[in-house]
Amino acid sequence: MSTQLNGAQTFDKNKLTKIVFSDDTMQTVQKMMKRYPEGKHKSALLPILHIAQAEFGGWLSPETMDYVASVLNIKPIEVYEVASFYSMYNLKPVGKCLLEVCRTSSCWTRGAEDVVKHLEKKLGIKEGETTKDGMFTIKTVECLGSCGSAPMLQCGASYHENLTLEKVDALLENYRKAGKQRSYTDLDYKNTL
Amino acid sequence: MGIKLLIHNDKVPGIETLAVYRQMGGYASVEKALKTMTPNDVVEEVKKSGLRGRGGAGFPTGMKWSFLFKPEGVERYLVCNADESEPGTFKDRYLMEKIPHALIEGMITSSYALGAKTSYIYIRGEYFYVARILEKAIEEAYAAGWLGKNILGTDFSHDCFVQVGGGAYICGEETALLESLEGKRGNPRIKPPFPAIAGLYGCPTVVNNVETIATVCPIINMGGEEYAKIGIGKSTGTKLISASGHINKPGVYEIELGLPVEEFIYSDEYCGGIINGRKMKAVVAGGSSVPILPTELILKTAKGEPRLMSYESLSDGGFLTGSMLGSGGFIVYDETTSIVKNLYTFARFYHHESCGQCSPCREGTGWMEKILHRIVEGHGKPSDIDLLWDIQRKIEGNTICPLGDAAAWPVASAIRHFRAEFEEYVNHPERIKDVKHYYSVQQVSEAQL
Amino acid sequence: MAKVTIDGHSIEVPDGTTILQAARMIVDANNYEGANIAPPTMCYYSKLKTSGGYCRTCIVKVTKGSEKDPRPMPKPVASCRTTVMDGMEVVNITSPEVLESRKAVVEFLLINHPLDCPICDQAGECHLQDLGYEHGLAKTRYDFERRTFEKIDIGPYVKLHMTRCIMCFRCIKVADQITDNRFQGMLFRGDASEISTYIEKAIDNDFSGNVIDVCPVGALTDKTFRFKSRVWFAKPMDAHRYCKKCSGKVAIWLKADEVLRVTSRKDKWGEAEEWICNECRFEKKKTSDWIIEGPRHIDRHSVISANHYENLTKLKLDIGKQQKQLADKK
Numbered sequence: 006m007s008t009q010l011n012g013a014q015t016f017d018k019n020k021l022t023k024i025v026f027s028d029d030t031m032q033t034v035q036k037m038m039k040r041y042p043e044g045k046h047k048s049a050l051l052p053i054l055h056i057a058q059a060e061f062g063g064w065l066s067p068e069t070m071d072y073v074a075s076v077l078n079i080k081p082i083e084v085y086e087v088a089s090f091y092s093m094y095n096l097k098p099v100g101k102c103l104l105e106v107c108r109t110s111s112c113w114t115r116g117a118e119d120v121v122k123h124l125e126k127k128l129g130i131k132e133g134e135t136t137k138d139g140m141f142t143i144k145t146v147e148c149l150g151s152c153g154s155a156p157m158l159q160c161g162a163s164y165h166e167n168l169t170l171e172k173v174d175a176l177l178e179n180y181r182k183a184g185k186q187r188s189y190t191d192l193d194y195k196n197t198l
Numbered sequence: 199m200g201i202k203l204l205i206h207n208d209k210v211p212g213i214e215t216l217a218v219y220r221q222m223g224g225y226a227s228v229e230k231a232l233k234t235m236t237p238n239d240v241v242e243e244v245k246k247s248g249l250r251g252r253g254g255a256g257f258p259t260g261m262k263w264s265f266l267f268k269p270e271g272v273e274r275y276l277v278c279n280a281d282e283s284e285p286g287t288f289k290d291r292y293l294m295e296k297i298p299h300a301l302i303e304g305m306i307t308s309s310y311a312l313g314a315k316t317s318y319i320y321i322r323g324e325y326f327y328v329a330r331i332l333e334k335a336i337e338e339a340y341a342a343g344w345l346g347k348n349i350l351g352t353d354f355s356h357d358c359f360v361q362v363g364g365g366a367y368i369c370g371e372e373t374a375l376l377e378s379l380e381g382k383r384g385n386p387r388i389k390p391p392f393p394a395i396a397g398l399y400g401c402p403t404v405v406n407n408v409e410t411i412a413t414v415c416p417i418i419n420m421g422g423e424e425y426a427k428i429g430i431g432k433s434t435g436t437k438l439i440s441a442s443g444h445i446n447k448p449g450v451y452e453i454e455l456g457l458p459v460e461e462f463i464y465s466d467e468y469c470g471g472i473i474n475g476r477k478m479k480a481v482v483a484g485g486s487s488v489p490i491l492p493t494e495l496i497l498k499t500a501k502g503e504p505r506l507m508s509y510e511s512l513s514d515g516g517f518l519t520g521s522m523l524g525s526g527g528f529i530v531y532d533e534t535t536s537i538v539k540n541l542y543t544f545a546r547f548y549h550h551e552s553c554g555q556c557s558p559c560r561e562g563t564g565w566m567e568k569i570l571h572r573i574v575e576g577h578g579k580p581s582d583i584d585l586l587w588d589i590q591r592k593i594e595g596n597t598i599c600p601l602g603d604a605a606a607w608p609v610a611s612a613i614r615h616f617r618a619e620f621e622e623y624v625n626h627p628e629r630i631k632d633v634k635h636y637y638s639v640q641q642v643s644e645a646q647l
Numbered sequence: 648m649a650k651v652t653i654d655g656h657s658i659e660v661p662d663g664t665t666i667l668q669a670a671r672m673i674v675d676a677n678n679y680e681g682a683n684i685a686p687p688t689m690c691y692y693s694k695l696k697t698s699g700g701y702c703r704t705c706i707v708k709v710t711k712g713s714e715k716d717p718r719p720m721p722k723p724v725a726s727c728r729t730t731v732m733d734g735m736e737v738v739n740i741t742s743p744e745v746l747e748s749r750k751a752v753v754e755f756l757l758i759n760h761p762l763d764c765p766i767c768d769q770a771g772e773c774h775l776q777d778l779g780y781e782h783g784l785a786k787t788r789y790d791f792e793r794r795t796f797e798k799i800d801i802g803p804y805v806k807l808h809m810t811r812c813i814m815c816f817r818c819i820k821v822a823d824q825i826t827d828n829r830f831q832g833m834l835f836r837g838d839a840s841e842i843s844t845y846i847e848k849a850i851d852n853d854f855s856g857n858v859i860d861v862c863p864v865g866a867l868t869d870k871t872f873r874f875k876s877r878v879w880f881a882k883p884m885d886a887h888r889y890c891k892k893c894s895g896k897v898a899i900w901l902k903a904d905e906v907l908r909v910t911s912r913k914d915k916w917g918e919a920e921e922w923i924c925n926e927c928r929f930e931k932k933k934t935s936d937w938i939i940e941g942p943r944h945i946d947r948h949s950v951i952s953a954n955h956y957e958n959l960t961k962l963k964l965d966i967g968k969q970q971k972q973l974a975d976k977k
């Protein structure tokens with residue numbers, strides 16, 4: 006068990022200065038906090054973590070989490086507890102494109118394992134690893150509510166469904182060409198590939 | 199064509215916009231409720247309709263609403279459960295993506311009935327793009343005065359917000375959902391108190407599924423009694439079924455409850471039969487948590503009657519020979535499927551999703567996954583089958599929330615109905631070594647051409 | 648008031664009492680030896696709000712809901728979190744079903760718990776050990792690798808060995824409710840969950856040492872306890888000193904003239920009678936620091952006093968074997 010969060014952690018103030026929401030983002034964040042009754046702004050933690058993850062390199066470093074804690078005025082441990090509970094928060098750096106392939110029953114029956122194997126061969130990495138150029142990470146995940154269009158994978162906000170190996174190839178090519186970091190909060194889901 | 203009340207307009211271009219939705223008769227239930235009915239009238243109509251929760255448990259919605267505690271001066275909340283993470287279920291996503299206003303309309307009408315000034319739609323984080331669609335719809339609704347202060351000039355004001363989750367199946371359990379909505383870990387609460395007494399922020403709260411809330415609109419429009427005429431017996435109305443697996447036409451279908459299962463699977467109007475014309479082996483009828491049934495028992499009950507798509511018929515025979523309607527996640531497996539390997543994917547799922555609060559579920563789900571993994575890899579022991587049986591039996595009923603039961607039932611039913619296959623795995627691992635147990639991507643896409 | 652009957656013993660208790668509390672009241676009222684009808688607890692702690700409900704060892708069956716609604720409850724319930732109703736009837740040790748379920752829970756608690764009791768710092772006063780001894784199976788059926796973690800220090804006084812943790816949440820509740828600043832929490836989920844603090848100095852609070860006393864197993868231990876010998880060789884004495892921060896009423900564990908460690912005084916349910924401060928617990932290690940009142944009575948029932956374990960240190964580490972050995976010895 007990797008206990009990245011456990012035990013001694015040095016708190017580096019210099020690093021902290023780099024982790025600050027832009028004014029624009031800060032406005033969104035503050036608007037979000039107003040959705041909840043007086044004193045219940047901790048409710049905004051999950052959505053804000055998504056934003057922080059998208060803004061600060063696709064993962065939640067301890068510094069990022071401490072920063073979110075300070076924004077919400079809660080204890081850092083409260084953020085750690087939450088960030089480590091949910092599967093969409095990356096506690097370690099990942100590639101720009103995190104390819105999340107569903108492996109549960111409906112997808113499995115329609116060839117999800119082939120998709121994973123194909124990705125592994127194509128990218129020369131194993132599930133859970135990141136390509137050397139930092140472009141792709143392969144991850145297998147549980148049902149994403151797309152069972153009727155299996156097999157499928159998610160990358161950022163986009164669902165890629167009814168996959169064939171050719172589709173997977175085209176996908177990788179397009180993502181590589183675009184070269185962008187993909188996040189769940191991406192708005193350009195409509196013009197996906 | 200069967201009757202459709204929820205997604206009859208799903209193919210209308212622009213239906214995701216307020217303008218088109220309104221043209222097709224949208225928001226009529228809000229008008230009717232706010233202008234001509236008291237909140238109590240709305241609750242009464244829902245009671246008369248016989249509507250049962252579409253999230254899985256099938257609890258009568260009207261009754262749930264009437265349990266809501268209403269002390270003076272305390273806020274009440276309506277929370278929509280859009281966490282939809284039960285493997286095999288994708289109907290809520292379809293509804294929200296195609297016709298977002300159907301949910302918003304239902305949220306307003308239901309909130310009026312419950313006296314809730316604020317409501318939240320808790321949607322699973324992976325559906326981020328759907329959350330955007332909902333947010334857009336909400337913006338439109340505010341602009342047109344369907345949300346906000348003094349809706350339709352009445353003194354009913356309402357705010358509705360979308361909240362995204364962080365990726366956890368357990369947040370579909372209503373108290374875990376409330377915890378998560380409060381910005382905490384999704385640990386189910388120990389009940390009592392129930393949400394109707396102390397839910398979100400300790401205030402009385404109703405949690406309902408997306409489809410349940412959307413169904414309130416046609417109920418108010420047509421009247422509870424009319425609605426109750428649709429369907430069969432205590433399974434009134436229509437239900438969205440998510441069909442997946444080895445069928446020719448996977449997708450979301452709205453059916454009238456009472457439709458024969460056989461018709462649903464083989465008719466061209468619905469699933470269109472088994473892929474490549476193969477034989478069917480088994481069906482999971484209501485999402486991964488419900489017992490799997492072999493072909494003989496899914497098409498006909500143990501008594502030999504045709505099995506129908508309804509709460510009662512699907513559970514006919516109890517757990518020995520029946521299953522459940524659950525969330526309506528209908529997964530079909532053909533004759534080539536390995537039930538053992540499939541069960542392994544379920545066991546892995548529950549292990550991955552256990553919140554870890556209570557010992558039987560935390561430890562038991564992992565143990566079952568490990569044993570199944572060993573069996574699938576050809577290293578199983580003959581004693582493993584009985585061990586699995588014993589573990590699932592000891593998880594069931596001994597946990598805080600029903601996830602423990604949900605993890606146990608698939609194991610119990612697979613062993614009950616397909617024991618021979620498990621024995622084959624543990625006694626003759628050499629025979630299963632090179633079997634693939636699933637379609638290749640290529641095979642599936644060819645079949646679809 | 649509500650009348651409740653547990654295993655045939657009836658008692659009147661105030662409304663809002665839990666089944667577990669009622670059972671303990673029955674034991675107290677009747678001075679029962681062995682305290683069997685009170686269900687065992689691993690996560691409930693009467694002095695910590697919202698504790699209980701997690702471990703499921705205290706489950707019982709409600710055979711009659713109440714006078715008004717006599718229907719039985721369909722599933723076993725956690726007695727520590729279920730309040731009594733007037734006329735309720737409950738079975739605990741008289742129900743083979745309950746005992747079977749409890750045995751299952753104990754098995755679950757043990758599958759990922761190391762079976763190295765003889766080398767564990769908690770050996771002899773571990774509630775899980777007691778429980779395994781009473782309810783466990785003869786042989787472990789779990790043949791996979793067990794979950795393990797590195798030992799870590801949280802602060803200068805406390806050591807955390809997550810490998811032994813059973814996730815009872817007690818320490819988190821202490822951190823939340825007794826100390827004024829919570830640094831400690833539960834990370835990850837499912838069987839990957841772990842207790843964690845986020846900075847080393849975390850447990851820097853006058854009352855933080857109480858996490859050691861509430862931990863039912865050897866996951867949180869006292870770093871200042873000098874392991875010259877096992878607990879059962881140390882003599883517990885009631886002692887006190889004048890302390891500004893706490894009552895100063897403690898139990899000191901003596902070997903000859905040396906204070907091996909200081910703990911709170913535990914009642915017959917294994918719970919601290921009063922929280923004590925870190926100064927008393929960690930810094931007063933001379934007999935001259937204390938006014939000794941006399942030997943502390945340790946419940947005969949407990950493994951510590953039963954003196955069972957001396958010969959077992961040499962044994963290979965299998966609870967099943969241990970148990971058999973113990974049974975034979977008896």
Ligand SMILES: Cc1cc2nc3c(=O)[nH]c(=O)nc-3n(C[C@H](O)[C@H](O)[C@H](O)COP(=O)(O)O)c2cc1C
Nearest residue numbers: 251252253279281282283370371372406407410600
């Ligand atoms: C582990 C677990 C997961 C659940 N997931 C969902 C879900 O994703 N969506 C849902 O609507 N209900 C889910 N439920 C059921 C809810 O707890 C609750 O019964 C439901 O939201 C009530 O709404 P309804 O009465 O409208 O069905 C789940 C229950 C459990 C125990």
Ligand code: SF4
Nearest residue numbers: 553554555556559599
């Ligand atoms: S049954 Fe599982 S998911 Fe539910 S509370 Fe217990 S550990 Fe958590």
Ligand code: SF4
Nearest residue numbers: 812813815816818862
């Ligand atoms: S460390 Fe001890 S007190 Fe804390 S949760 Fe684990 S077993 Fe309980």
Ligand code: FES
Nearest residue numbers: 107112149151152
């Ligand atoms: S099983 Fe893959 S999306 Fe549901």
Ligand code: FES
Nearest residue numbers: 700702703705727
């Ligand atoms: S003591 Fe009651 S559940 Fe743990």
